[in-house]
Amino acid sequence: MISVEKALKIILANSRELELEKVNILDARTRVIGEDIFATRNIPSPDNSAMDGYAVRHTDTKGISKKRPLQLQVVEEIPAGKIPQKKLRKGETSRIMTGAIIPPGADAVIRQEDTQKIGKVVEIYAAVKKGQDIRFSGEDVKKGELVISRGSIIGPAQIGMLASLGRTFVNVYRKPRVAIMATGNELVDIKSDPTPGKIVNSNSYALAAQVLECGGIPLVMGITKDNKSALQKKFRAALGADVIISSGGVSVGDYDLVKDVMAEMGNTMRFWQVAMRPGKPLAFGAIQGIPLFGLPGNPVSTMVSFEQFVRPYLLKMQGHKKIFRQTIKALSAQKIEKQAGVKHFIRAVVKKEKNQYIATITGDQGSGILKSMVVANALIILKDNENKINKGEKVTVQLLDDSLFKAESFQL
Ligand code: AMP
Ligand code: MG
Numbered sequence: 366m367i368s369v370e371k372a373l374k375i376i377l378a379n380s381r382e383l384e385l386e387k388v389n390i391l392d393a394r395t396r397v398i399g400e401d402i403f404a405t406r407n408i409p410s411p412d413n414s415a416m417d418g419y420a421v422r423h424t425d426t427k428g429i430s431k432k433r434p435l436q437l438q439v440v441e442e443i444p445a446g447k448i449p450q451k452k453l454r455k456g457e458t459s460r461i462m463t464g465a466i467i468p469p470g471a472d473a474v475i476r477q478e479d480t481q482k483i484g485k486v487v488e489i490y491a492a493v494k495k496g497q498d499i500r501f502s503g504e505d506v507k508k509g510e511l512v513i514s515r516g517s518i519i520g521p522a523q524i525g526m527l528a529s530l531g532r533t534f535v536n537v538y539r540k541p542r543v544a545i546m547a548t549g550n551e552l553v554d555i556k557s558d559p560t561p562g563k564i565v566n567s568n569s570y571a572l573a574a575q576v577l578e579c580g581g582i583p584l585v586m587g588i589t590k591d592n593k594s595a596l597q598k599k600f601r602a603a604l605g606a607d608v609i610i611s612s613g614g615v616s617v618g619d620y621d622l623v624k625d626v627m628a629e630m631g632n633t634m635r636f637w638q639v640a641m642r643p644g645k646p647l648a649f650g651a652i653q654g655i656p657l658f659g660l661p662g663n664p665v666s667t668m669v670s671f672e673q674f675v676r677p678y679l680l681k682m683q684g685h686k687k688i689f690r691q692t693i694k695a696l697s698a699q700k701i702e703k704q705a706g707v708k709h710f711i712r713a714v715v716k717k718e719k720n721q722y723i724a725t726i727t728g729d730q731g732s733g734i735l736k737s738m739v740v741a742n743a744l745i746i747l748k749d750n751e752n753k754i755n756k757g758e759k760v761t762v763q764l765l766d767d768s769l770f771k772a773e774s775f776q777l
Contacts (some may be wrong), residue, residue, distance in 0.1 A: 366637040366645075367672065368749070369708045376649055376674050379656060380681045382608065385415050385536040390527045393519040396537040396580060402513040402519035404536050407503035408529055410737045411446075412467040415498045419458045419480055420471035426492040436486045437689050443468060458487060467499055474498035500502055506530075516686060531648045538684040543576045544603035545569050545585040548596065548614040548623060549662060554588065567735070568612040568667045572660075579679045581608075591620035593629070600630055604655055607682070610675060610748035613662025624648050632657070640749060641708045643732035663732035669710050669744065672765065692746070695722035695762045701747065701754040708749050712741035715762050715769055722769075742768045 367375075374551070377433050385399035405749065421437065429435045437458035445464035453459060453470030461467070472495050478490040506512055512530070513523050519537065527535055552566040559565050566588050567635045573583035584606055590598040591614055603609045611740040614623035624637055625735065627650050634650040637659075641647075643666035648659030658675050659710060660667045677688040713724045724745050727737045743762040754760055 366640050367636050368640050369639055372636060372639045372647070372649070373674060373677070376678055377681060379649075379651070381676045382684055383539040383541060383682050383704055384621075387534045387536055390519075390533060390535055393492045393527075393537045394521075395458045396519055397682060397686035398513060398517050398519055398523070399515060399536045399538055401511055401515045402530070402532070402535070403526065404506045404508050404510045404512050405530055407508050409500050409504070410508040412466050414461045414463055414467060414474045415500045415502050416474050416476040417462050418476040418478075418498065418573065419473050419489065420453065420461045420759070421473055421475050421493060422453055422455065422467050422471060422490070422537060423493050423495045423497070425455060426473070426475065426489060427638055429492045429762050431486060434488045435491050436483070439482075439485055439487050441468065442488065445738045460487075462752060472496065472499070486563050496644040498771045502729075517682060518685070518708065523564050537741075538682070541581045541607040541679055542586050542605070543581045543679070544584045544586050544609045545572045545576065545696050546599050546603060546609070547588055547662075548589045548591060548611055550612075550620065552588045552590045552625055562618045568660075568662065569663055570614065571633075571664065571668055571735075572671060575668065575676065578734055579676050580683050581679050591622055593622055593626055596622055596626040597630060600652055600657075602628060603711055604653055606655065608679065609652065609657040610660060610671070611657070612660045612667045615648045615659040615661055617646070621646075627652060627657060627659065640706060641669075641670075641710065642704065643710065644673070645707075647674065649674070658733070661732075664735040665712070665738055666732045668735075668738055672744070672763075673710070690765065692761050692763045693722055694759050695724040695743075695745075697723040697745070697754050697756060697758050697760045698723050700756050701726070701745070701760075703747055705750050705752050709745075709747040710763075711745040712737040713743050713745045713762060715743040717769065722762070724760060742766055 440457045443449050443459050443460040443461045443465040445462050449468035459468045473493040475489050475493050477623045481488045520717045547566045547569045551564050553559050553563045575586050576583040588597050614621045630652045632650045632652050637648040639647050646661045648668050680688040691692050715722050715724045727740045743764050746761045
């Protein structure tokens with residue numbers, strides 16, 4: 366049996382970054398970009414107006430105010446998208462709209478609110494400084510500038526930037542294909558009526574959802590009976606995947622054959638059994654070079670061990686640098702006692718109350734109690750030697766989602 370830290374170290378040392386693939390910019394969302402993006406053009410391209418108003422020569426407006434207005438001759442109208450035709454001379458102005466190109470001769474924009482149109486002339490009521498309300502060429506992005514660096518996660522703003530540079534495709538890390546197989550003679554498919562002694566295979570679905578949540582492609586391979594030839598056949602069928610996950614059959618029971626089959630199929634077994642609860646019987650190795658996580662079958666063990674080991678592994682494959690869940694300190698809402706020498710992952714709800722985080726256990730913590738995960742937003746992590754926690758004592762919690770940081774009403 367090895368520690369959680371040692372297990373994680375071995376697992377991550379066996380993770381490799383996948384190749385890049387070219388995808389449409391929208392399909393790059395939430396993924397890690399595998400190239401540096403340099404601006405191929407200035408944005409904005411020519412100097413343009415930040416306001417609806419009048420393009421002027423700032424020197425013409427010197428000393429002008431509401432009390433000392435000035436009339437300028439309107440020589441042209443420049444809507445956005447049009448190329449200005451007239452160069453401004455002294456005493457002249459061009460009507461200009463937001464986003465339209467500044468005409469030659471002009472060096473400022475006076476906003477509409479400080480003007481009044483009177484026939485062919487416009488009366489202005491304010492002085493403007495050189496450059497006022499002009500968006501200068503390249504003020505957002507200069508040609509040649511690094512705008513998105515390799516390794517960044519692509520979100521809406523990055524997608525907008527790529528679009529503004531005319532990029533329709535971009536290189537991101539490929540999504541890992543993850544084969545998911547459930548093992549157990551007692552398992553039946555989701556559509557079947559579980560007759561006495563039978564259990565619906567829920568793990569495959571929970572695992573597929575977990576794989577999707579960390580950017581992978583789940584390949585759900587159904588249920589396999591607890592016999593060697595069936596397991597071998599299913600493992601062979603899974604060899605086209607980048608990672609294989611099985612659930613069940615890794616414990617010490619007579620029908621727990623996954624480890625044996627792993628060994629018989631040219632497996633490199635890295636470890637079996639981790640000092641944790643839930644999730645102790647985890648097996649990790651590879652079959653013909655394809656990494657294999659043999660997760661324990663109890664639904665909570667399956668999910669918690671995925672969280673601790675498979676999730677960081679899959680994120681690393683996809684080029685992510687931040688591969689672990691955030692941990693914070695919270696006050697325990699109750700006394701907790703646990704077994705010594707084993708790390709515990711206790712399902713909890715963490716809430717913020719009066720500027721403190723409070724962690725409340727979600728009821729029965731049996732590894733078959735999936736409801737404890739359904740209501741949880743965090744895991745209280747108790748180290749191997751942290752065996753007794755008093756009510757109100759500080760504990761480390763690992764956040765399973767960002768619900769703690771979401772609000773129901775607008776807050777400043
Ligand atoms: P095992 O690790 O194979 O001994 O499985 C432990 C227990 O987990 C079984 O007795 C089942 O109750 C449960 N279990 C195993 N596989 C699944 C599955 N795919 N879906 C739901 N429960 C499962
Ligand atoms: Mg089993």
